[in-house]
Amino acid sequence: MMSKLTDCVYHKPVMVKEVLSFVTERKRNVVVDCTLGDGGHSWAILANSPDTFVFGIDVDDEAVTVADNRLGSMFRGRFKATKWDYRELPRHLARFAVPRVGAILLDLGVSSRQLDQAHRGFSYWAEAPLDMRMNPAGARTARDILAESDEEEIETILREYGEERFARRIARAIVERRAEREITTTIELVEVVKGAIPARARHGTIHPARKTFQALRIAANDELSRLAGALRECFGLLESEGVLLVITYHSLEDRIAKRVFKEIQAGGLGTVRTRKVIRPSEGEVAGNPRSRSAKLRVIQS
Numbered sequence: 001m002m003s004k005l006t007d008c009v010y011h012k013p014v015m016v017k018e019v020l021s022f023v024t025e026r027k028r029n030v031v032v033d034c035t036l037g038d039g040g041h042s043w044a045i046l047a048n049s050p051d052t053f054v055f056g057i058d059v060d061d062e063a064v065t066v067a068d069n070r071l072g073s074m075f076r077g078r079f080k081a082t083k084w085d086y087r088e089l090p091r092h093l094a095r096f097a098v099p100r101v102g103a104i105l106l107d108l109g110v111s112s113r114q115l116d117q118a119h120r121g122f123s124y125w126a127e128a129p130l131d132m133r134m135n136p137a138g139a140r141t142a143r144d145i146l147a148e149s150d151e152e153e154i155e156t157i158l159r160e161y162g163e164e165r166f167a168r169r170i171a172r173a174i175v176e177r178r179a180e181r182e183i184t185t186t187i188e189l190v191e192v193v194k195g196a197i198p199a200r201a202r203h204g205t206i207h208p209a210r211k212t213f214q215a216l217r218i219a220a221n222d223e224l225s226r227l228a229g230a231l232r233e234c235f236g237l238l239e240s241e242g243v244l245l246v247i248t249y250h251s252l253e254d255r256i257a258k259r260v261f262k263e264i265q266a267g268g269l270g271t272v273r274t275r276k277v278i279r280p281s282e283g284e285v286a287g288n289p290r291s292r293s294a295k296l297r298v299i300q301s
């Protein structure tokens with residue numbers, strides 16, 4: 001019998017050993033996994049820390065179903081999966097009358113499941129509607145952004161969220177193209193990007209549309225604008241000597257995490273445990289190329 005999509009595990013969790021080394025310092029712990037995905041980190045925490053309870057949240061309904069199917073019965077009474085946005089974490093914990101917790105993990109970005117499922121529109125390799133919302137009920141798709149923003153706004157998104165050096169040329173090409181016909185699919189966007197950039201940039205080691213896709217994903221999910229505030233709020237939910245762990249995948253996110261942690265430390269409220277950022281080992285990167293850009297930062301209250 002073929003297994004359901006939600007029974008398969010797509011995502012390999014990143015830096016599990018490193019995450020566990022901080023989270024399992026305490027034997028009895030309440031942990032929030034703010035970005036459940038396929039539940040890889042939650043599984044490792046629950047399996048290695050038998051007296052720990054994990055609240056898992058994700059904005060993606062499918063992630064919540066997958067993680068709940070995987071972990072719900074295996075760790076009965078120690079795991080609670082909920083569709084929720086980590087930017088509203090205080091309200092979530094209040095619903096369970098939990099004022100503070102021992103550890104909070106944010107593993108930012110997109111999951112392999114989301115990337116590999118063509119219909120979600122995250123991948124520049126497969127033809128699909130330009131969606132890119134992690135929360136399927138989210139307000140704006142990538143298609144909406146391309147259709148509704150003016151040329152300057154598109155350029156700013158590409159430059160700021162994608163660090164795309166050809167932002168102006170690509171924004172111009174998008175606007176010219178949509179004057180003829182709306183851009184509705186991933187491959188249509190890839191073709192527009194390829195047509196807009198110089199020939200030499202079309203054949204580099206990274207895909208020519210990678211930065212454009214990253215930028216639109218960040219914009220569609222409003223990933224950066226509330227990250228600093230969310231990190232401060234998460235830190236405020238820690239018990240004394242609790243830990244906040246953040247895994248980032250690009251420099252924009254990492255800069256925010258680094259700055260917020262520094263500010264908290266400068267205010268005398270916490271201690272940065274990762275004076276040098278933690279990166280995956282060579283072995284991990286060889287076995288899981290998607291971990292290549294990951295950085296782990298930890299602060300203790």
Ligand SMILES: C[S@@+](CC[C@H](N)C(=O)[O-])C[C@H]1O[C@@H](n2cnc3c(N)ncnc32)[C@H](O)[C@@H]1O
Nearest residue numbers: 013035037038039040041058059060085086111
């Ligand atoms: C890199 S994946 C996490 C993978 C997970 N650690 C695992 O081991 O399978 C990031 C997840 O964060 C979720 N996410 C993104 N923004 C979110 C938000 N604001 N609140 C909750 N979850 C979010 C995404 O839907 C995605 O499933």
